[in-house]
Amino acid sequence: xxxxxxxxxxxxxxxxxxxxxxxxxxxxxxxxxxxxxxxxxxxxxxxxxxxxxxxxxxxxxxxxxxxxxxxxxxxxxxxxxxxxxxxxxxxxxxxxxxxxxxxxxxxxxxxxxxxxxxxxxxxxxxxxxxxxxxxxxxxxxxxxxxxxxxxxxxxxxxxxxxxxxxxxxxxxxxxxxxxxxxxxxxxxxxxxxxxxxxxxxxxxxxxxxxxxxxxxxxxxxxxxxxxxxxxxxxxxxxxxxxxxxxxxxxxxxxxxxxxxxxxxxxxxxxxxxxxxxxxxxxxxxxxxxxxxxxxxxxxxxxxxxxxxxxxxxxxxxxxxxxxxx
Numbered sequence: 001x002x003x004x005x006x007x008x009x010x011x012x013x014x015x016x017x018x019x020x021x022x023x024x025x026x027x028x029x030x031x032x033x034x035x036x037x038x039x040x041x042x043x044x045x046x047x048x049x050x051x052x053x054x055x056x057x058x059x060x061x062x063x064x065x066x067x068x069x070x071x072x073x074x075x076x077x078x079x080x081x082x083x084x085x086x087x088x089x090x091x092x093x094x095x096x097x098x099x100x101x102x103x104x105x106x107x108x109x110x111x112x113x114x115x116x117x118x119x120x121x122x123x124x125x126x127x128x129x130x131x132x133x134x135x136x137x138x139x140x141x142x143x144x145x146x147x148x149x150x151x152x153x154x155x156x157x158x159x160x161x162x163x164x165x166x167x168x169x170x171x172x173x174x175x176x177x178x179x180x181x182x183x184x185x186x187x188x189x190x191x192x193x194x195x196x197x198x199x200x201x202x203x204x205x206x207x208x209x210x211x212x213x214x215x216x217x218x219x220x221x222x223x224x225x226x227x228x229x230x231x232x233x234x235x236x237x238x239x240x241x242x243x244x245x246x247x248x249x250x251x252x253x254x255x256x257x258x259x260x261x262x263x264x265x266x267x268x269x270x271x272x273x274x275x276x277x278x279x280x281x282x283x284x285x286x287x288x289x290x291x292x293x294x295x296x297x298x299x300x301x302x303x304x305x306x307x308x309x310x311x312x313x314x315x316x317x318x319x320x321x322x323x324x325x
Contacts, residue, residue: 011173023176029184049160049320050158051146063148083124087125088111089109089110101113108125114286165195206308208308212302219297219299232279232280236260241264250302270293274296278298285303
C-alpha cells in the first residue's frame with residue numbers, strides 16, 4: 001500500500017494498467033450507494049442528528065483534528081456530542097466497544113483513544129456504525145453524534161456530511177482504487193454539505209489549520225516547547241496517513257528532523273523506537289497512545305489543535321438547527 005501511495009500522488013502513467021479495475025470499483029461503489037438512495041437497502045436513522053466527518057481518499061487527511069474541533073465547538077454552543085468510529089486497528093473480541101481515556105489502543109484503535117482523551121466526549125467504536133450509534137445513545141444522553149469516518153457506511157443515515165481533504169495532495173491522480181487513492185469518484189464531493197481542506201483551500205472549501213507548540217513527555221508529566229529541541233537533531237516518528245506533513249511541521253518550527261515514517265496505524269513493538277544515539281524522539285499524539293507502556297524519558301509527543309473559520313461554525317450551527325426543525 002505504501003508503494004502504491006507513492007505512485008498515486010505522482011500520477012505515474014503505468015497506473016493506467018489498473019484503470020479497468022478502478023472503473024469496476026467505481027461502478028460497484030455507485031451501485032451500492034444507489035441501492036441505499038433508492039431504498040433497496042435499508043439505512044437506519046438515529047433519533048438525534050448525525051454528522052459524518054470523512055473523506056473519499058484512502059489514508060489520513062485531517063479527520064481526527066476536525067472531529068476534535070467539532071466536539072469542542074458544539075459543547076461550547078450547548079450541545080452534548082457523542083463520538084463513534086470504526087475502531088480501526090482494534091483487536092477487541094466483540095463489538096461495539098465503549099472507549100474512555102484509559103482504554104488500550106490495541107483493543108479499540110489508536111485514533112479512538114486519542115479522541116476520547118482529547119474530547120472528553122462519550123465514545124463507542126465498532127465496524128457497524130449503526131450498532132455503535134445505538135449503544136452510544138443507550139448509555140449516554142447525547143443529542144448529536146459525530147462519526148469519525150464512515151462516509152461510505154451508508155447503513156447509517158446522516159444529516160450533515162463533512163468531507164476533509166489533504167489540501168496539498170488533493171485527490172492524487174483522480175482514480176479510484178486500485179489505480180488511485182479514491183474510495184469514491186471525485187463527483188461525490190458535490191453532494192456533501194461542507195468540504196474542509198487541511199492546508200491550502202480552493203473556492204468553496206473551508207481552510208483547516210493545525211498548530212501547536214507544546215511538547216509532552218510520554219513517561220511522565222514533563223512538558224516543554226518545540227524551541228527547546230532546536231539545539232540538537234530529533235527523531236520524528238509518524239505512523240499517519242501523510243507522515244511528511246508532521247516532518248514539515250517540525251522543520252517549520254526550526255527543528256532538525258530525522259524522519260521515520262511508518263504505515264498508518266502501525267503497532268509499535270517494545271523497544272522499536274529506542275535508537276542508539278542520544279537524540280530525543282518526537283512523535284504524533286496518535287502514535288504516542290500506542291507507545292506509552294514502552295516509553296522512556298527521551299520519548300515525547302506533540303499535540304496539535306485545529307482551527308476553522310468562524311463562518312464555518314456559524315454555518316454548521318445553522319445546518320443543525322435546520323435538522324432539529
